[in-house]
Amino acid sequence: MKLLVSGGRVVDPSQNMDSLADILIVDGRIAGFYNPGTCTAEAEVVSVAGMVVTPGLIDIHVHLREPGFEYKEDIVSGSRAAAAGGFTRVCCMPNTNPAIDTAAVVSYIIQQSHRAGFTRVHPIAAATRGMGGDTLTEVAELKAAGAVAVSDDAFPLQNAATVRRCMEYCAMLGMPLLTHNEDKSLTHGGSMNEGIVATSMGLPGMPACAEDIAVARNIALSELTGCHLHLLHISTKGTCDLLGAARTAGLNVTGEACPHHWVLTDEACASYNTHAKMNPPLRSQFHANAVKAALLDGTIQCIVTDHAPHADYEKQIEFDAAPFGILGLETSFPLVYTTLVQPGLMTLGRAIEMMAVEPARILNLPDGAGTLKVGALADIAVFDLEVEWIVDREQVQSKSHNTPFHGMTLKSRPRFTMLAGKQVRL
Amino acid sequence: MRHLLGLQNMPAAELQMLLDTALAFREIVDRPVKKVPTLRGKAVITLFYENSTRTRTSFEMAAKIMSAEAINIAVGQSSVAKGESLKDTLQTLQALKADCVVIRHPMSGAAHFAANTLHVPVINAGDGRHEHPTQGLLDMLTIRQVKGDLAGTVVAIVGDITHSRVARSNIWGLTTMGATVRLVGPTTLMPNDAHHLPVTVHTNLAEGLEGADVVNVLRLQTERQESGLLPSLREYSRLFGINHTSLANAKPDVLVLHPGPMNRGVEISADVADGKYGVNCAVEEQISNGIAVRMAALYTLMGANLPPVVDA
Incomplete structure (x- = not known):
């Protein structure tokens, strides 16, 4: 089975490639690159003239809600949304019901994603049983079943000794620990960023330093244990500074940021817009600028979405009572392109590096994830950089509609993805 | 003015108008027969998710002086105790043909939520730590x-x-x-x-x-x-x-x-x-001024097209 992806601009930062080329795919794997029109192999041709072809994007931080919360999202709808966003792999967080704390749940998720066939899904295991914060999960067995990392996302570990034990155990097994960094004693009851906007709105705030304090603790424990620490959804200048210092010191620490944390500020919560409520919360312009700067100077390694669907009725409620979380998969690349690449702050190659190459490297994903090198699985994303479109919360693949970007005009849009050389049909 | 949700961003002219209207109504509160027909046939529903004797009574007094029907819903005794959402409760009040909803709620922004949900005027009688x-x-x-x-x-x-x-x-x-x-x-x-x-x-x-x-x-x-x-x-x-x-x-x-x-x-x-x-x-x-202010709020939101009450 031969396929020629023909006429596109191939951008693959894993091999420093940014040129017009035809890609030959044989039996689902990359077989070679040819100057446009020069490949003589007998292959079915997929024309992508005028488009950009990249390694499929990888989002290592999404919530697919299955099992347990299928009314918000399930693996079919979530992986469809991922494919619509140009993603060929996503890593899903363990705060499901039951939590991803047994091999059975890991296998179930992988099986469901294979059945759906839209995106590869790698489960992330819970750090503690039932995400209860006490007993470690059986990380070795979870890893053997296919979990790629361990995390406390949504239920941040408060006890430093528990974090230490998790890190020691993860380090032994070569698993990264992905931490949601929040000192709950400072954020308790808070529903948005602490600041003048929250004060005016009369909402209890979550101070930025609640993130910084947890980050400082987790970095110190990573230094003690040698565990690879990955900082989830960075939202403050303090975290950027601490991450930069840790990396300068040679520690095994990486970090990620979500588009909403540099595109929006806490002003988006005005008039009690629950679609702008997530955790960590939208911060002030000062912090948004710091996150953006840390992305541009390489302090932060990768871009994720923290895709967190919630049903309409859960968000159409008092602000304090609404759950944290927003959609992300279908707007992520267009937001990166519109806010960073198009204004000339970041090259397209670097954007793809932060959305495909680095995520694969950070979680050590298998099968040549994040590259189009010869021999790798032909997981490909195709983008139209010229199109302009308006985000419409009703026009999404996700089951839910909770996006704060509704009505925003964005440049560029994913056109389709391929999994092992097979075009994903939505 | 469609709703009275807060004083932040309210122009000075509107504040002045509300205060002037309240001052004009203040005298009615002290009358031996304190009843004017201004809002006859209108139904004001007070929806209180927090205990409050004085504010609720004040709104009720204001509505009754102006001949509106005042219906009080204390939430502990209603369907909210059965877990009904604020949105559903509000839509029920609208279907019950409330002409104005007065809401007191422990969460900031609840009055904004009500205003976004309803077609009728909403008065914020205190939402969380936001405004009163x-x-x-x-x-x-x-x-x-x-x-x-x-x-x-x-x-x-x-x-x-x-x-x-x-x-x-x-x-x-x-x-x-x-x-x-x-x-x-x-x-x-x-x-x-x-x-x-x-x-x-x-x-x-x-x-x-x-x-x-x-x-x-x-x-x-x-x-x-x-x-x-x-x-x-x-x-x-x-x-x-x-x-x-x-x-x-x-x-x-x-x-x-x-x-x-x-x-x-x-x-x-x-x-x-x-x-x-x-x-x-x-x-x-x-406390007495509170009645006049609430009369002014109800009048401004529901009765602005009616003749001024002081001449009635």
């Missing part, structure tokens, strides 16, 4: 009655600023009308970013009261002490209690306000609360 616009207006009306003008008046708001919707409505309304506002209270009950508000911030009561024309004393919820924000009520009272000694720093004719209910001996001494020794404490006048 009719309380702000009745405080302003009382100050205007006594001091003649709001512009140039120095108002010290003393107490738990962080958790106070009364403080926020006062800040926005008073500063828009040209008054100077000072916030006075312990740092644990003062928003960290209060200095970004159009106010000055004081942690020393004597300094905050220096030359003040008005002192608005906030109620101190005793649970603030229980949740560790204060070492003791005794120390709070010593540092921030309003009594004859602390009032000596203010102007001699200082006007004392309190939104009630008062904790005598905590945030305000019994003598000051009772207006003894020549102190001008206007707590009762505030």
